[in-house]
Amino acid sequence: MPYGSMEEAYRNATTLSYLTTEQALAVFVTDLKRNLSAEACPVVLFGGSYGGMLAAWMRLKYPHIAIGALASSAPILQFEDIVPPETFYDIASNDFKCESSSCFNIIKDSWDAIIAEGQKENGLLQLTKTFHFCWLAGLCL
Template structure:
């Protein structure tokens, strides 16, 4: 079985009955956190396994980007729920107090520099000034 659970506040998973109500203030937005998403997913998986008589079935989490971050964090926070996690393109350490904010930009810029000075110039300046490259 493959599940793609929806994060609260996205798609059809809008709490408090409507988008207007859900996004109204800090109190109603207090459930829009990664921690809450992890707790929601842990409950979902546990309940599904119990309801489908599949308690012994292993669970492997996967995701890309933010979904990958959630997969990795869930494996750390709820190791009893999943036996593994695959986090693709997930900047799990991309926080100001751990990694400088410009790190991602520098890595991507260096990739473009290796491929083409024209595109590197376009990223760092107005493209029209790079036309000669």
């Protein structure tokens, strides 16, 4: 854990940048199995969206750790050199617009408030607590 604790690592975008996908993949299953005294148990990874991306990448990068993976709604090809960056935004935005233009506008406007909060000192930690975000292995703040 960079900086020694979740609180310190989540303090701002500078420290949060060290919590990489590679780091998450490297520690997640092995730590979880050790914490549950289940080192000999087979593992199948499941995830949706970003969690699905992690499941698929984990299976590819560490095939000896997981015997399978299910990635649901995982935008694993969502990289600028493969798919234009606005593609996911356009698809998700159109879904909301079809249901309600006011709903779409409220969601769109909320991003400015979230970004502003995240840029404050301890803002990312505050967002984590407000939205009850969880870190690896279900360790919630």
